[in-house]
Each structure stands twice: as C-alpha cells, then as structure tokens.
Amino acid sequence: MSKSEVFHLGLAKSDLAGATLAIVPGDPARVQRIAEKMSNAKLLASHREFTTYLAELDGKPIVICSTGIGGPSTSIAVEELAQLGINTFLRVGTTGAIQSHINVGDVLVTTGSVRLDGASLHFAPMSFPAVADFDCTTALVNAAKKAGKPLHIGVTASSDTFYPGQERYDTCSGRVLSSLQGSMKEWQAMGVMNYEMESATLLTMCATQGWRAGMVAGVIVNRTQQEIPDAEAMKLAEHTAVDIVIEAARNLI
Ligand SMILES: O=P(O)(O)O[C@H]1O[C@H](CO)[C@@H](O)[C@H]1O
Numbered sequence: 001m002s003k004s005e006v007f008h009l010g011l012a013k014s015d016l017a018g019a020t021l022a023i024v025p026g027d028p029a030r031v032q033r034i035a036e037k038m039s040n041a042k043l044l045a046s047h048r049e050f051t052t053y054l055a056e057l058d059g060k061p062i063v064i065c066s067t068g069i070g071g072p073s074t075s076i077a078v079e080e081l082a083q084l085g086i087n088t089f090l091r092v093g094t095t096g097a098i099q100s101h102i103n104v105g106d107v108l109v110t111t112g113s114v115r116l117d118g119a120s121l122h123f124a125p126m127s128f129p130a131v132a133d134f135d136c137t138t139a140l141v142n143a144a145k146k147a148g149k150p151l152h153i154g155v156t157a158s159s160d161t162f163y164p165g166q167e168r169y170d171t172c173s174g175r176v177l178s179s180l181q182g183s184m185k186e187w188q189a190m191g192v193m194n195y196e197m198e199s200a201t202l203l204t205m206c207a208t209q210g211w212r213a214g215m216v217a218g219v220i221v222n223r224t225q226q227e228i229p230d231a232e233a234m235k236l237a238e239h240t241a242v243d244i245v246i247e248a249a250r251n252l253i
C-alpha cells in the first residue's frame with residue numbers, strides 16, 4: 001500500500017487500481033463478506049470505522065469501504081473516496097421497516113430520503129432533496145427483481161439517531177422529545193418505507209456534487225411488530241441485499 005493521500009481512510013489513489021465505483025455498507029465487518037463474494041479480495045486499510053477492501057468484478061476493480069454509523073462518518077468516507085477517484089456509491093444496509101405490509105427479509109430500494117440528519121445540511125439547505133441517482137436506482141431495482149425477493153421502492157427516513165429520531169421508547173429514559181413524538185405515525189401516513197441512518201447524507205452530498213449514489217437495504221425488523229431483530233433474520237437480510245448490490249455494481253461499471 002502506498003502512503004496515504006487522505007486524512008482518515010489510510011489510502012492512496014494508486015491503491016484503488018482505477019476503481020470508480022464503491023460499495024459502502026455501514027458495518028466494517030460487512031466489508032470483507034462483500035469483497036469475498038467477488039474475485040481477488042484484498043484488504044487495503046482499516047482505520048476507526050473505515051475498513052476498505054479492493055476486489056474485482058468481471059475483471060474490473062471495485063472498492064468496498066464501510067461508512068460507520070450515521071451521517072458525519074459517512075460524509076468523511078464519501079469525500080475521501082471521491083478524492084481518490086470514486087464517482088459512484090452504492091450503499092448496502094440493514095433497515096427497520098415501518099409499514100405493516102413490509103416483511104423481515106424483504107428488500108428496499110430508496111428513491112429519496114427524508115433528511116432527519118444534520119450532516120446533509122453542511123452540503124445543501126433543507127429545501128434540496130436527498131434524491132438517489134436514476135441509473136443507480138434502476139440498476140438496484142433490476143438486480144432485486146432478478147433476485148426474486150419481495151421488493152419495495154420508495155422513500156426512506158434517514159435519521160441521525162437510532163433511538164429518539166426513529167421514535168424508539170425502549171431506552172433508559174423511555175422519553176422521546178415532544179417534537180419527535182408521533183413522528184413515526186406521520187412518516188407511515190406519508191408512505192415512508194423505513195428507517196436507517198446514512199442515506200440522507202450520502203444522497204445529498206452526491207446529488208450536489210455530481211456523483212452517483214443509490215441505496216439498497218435488507219429489512220431486519222418491522223417496527224409495527226417488534227423492536228429487536230433476531231440474529232438469523234439479520235444474516236439473511238444482509239446476504240440478500242449484498243447479492244443485489246454486487247449485481248447492480250456489475251451493471252454500472
Ligand atoms: O447495517 P448498516 O449499513 O450499518 O445500516 C443500519 O444499521 C445501523 C443501525 O443499527 C445504521 O448504520 C443503519 O443505517
């Protein structure tokens with residue numbers, strides 16, 4: 001590996017072998033699992049929440065780099081990857097559905113996100129939409145259809161916090177700020193599919209800077225039924241979403 005050219009990721013442009021597409025999960029442990037589903041997986045660096053692998057898909061280089069949880073760390077990973085030549089970002093995550101007809105194990109493709117984060121405001125005012133790139137979304141939808149899994153396409157609520165921002169009361173205080181009480185019901189009424197924590201930042205920063213971004217997630221819990229997912233459901237949902245993101249990447253490179 002060459003001397004790092006960016007602040008956090010511990011990478012230089014030459015490490016990326018000319019890759020222009022990155023798959024960006026939240027969880028650092030997911031990076032190796034994704035890379036090993038492709039050819040010639042190689043660990044490039046691991047610093048803080050940012051673990052990066054290089055792999056090949058149909059002979060072409062793909063970067064897989066974790067963002068960590070939430071907007072601030074996502075903004076760092078995306079900025080530094082862009083500095084190193086990446087212009088297409090596919091987020092693959094886990095998520096909590098908030099519509100009763102969406103089941104654990106289903107796949108969600110996000111067309112746009114409700115900006116319940118803070119980091120996206122550092123890239124564009126709130127009136128700017130956190131919208132996904134059309135080509136990335138099309139590739140993810142086609143890959144999900146090919147996988148034959150139940151698929152839902154629509155809007156995601158993307159929150160800085162896992163507990164109050166997603167209106168969870170199973171906390172030490174059991175208290176949610178009054179401005180957030182009833183928010184889940186409102187998102188449900190507007191047809192919002194799910195909660196996660198990175199897409200508002202990712203989609204806003206890419207849409208405002210000419211980079212392509214898309215987002216696919218596996219449903220690990222349905223908030224109308226339960227709060228805590230079971231381990232088997234998590235594994236399965238991740239596996240499905242990862243296969244889909246790899247197939248979408250194949251069609252975008
Ligand atoms: O599975 P990942 O990609 O981390 O995504 C989801 O899981 C984390 C919360 O448990 C948040 O990062 C959320 O967006």
Ligand SMILES: O=c1cc[nH]c(=O)[nH]1
Nearest residue numbers: 094095096195196197
């Ligand atoms: O409910 C959930 C599940 C995963 N990730 C989230 O952000 N929320």
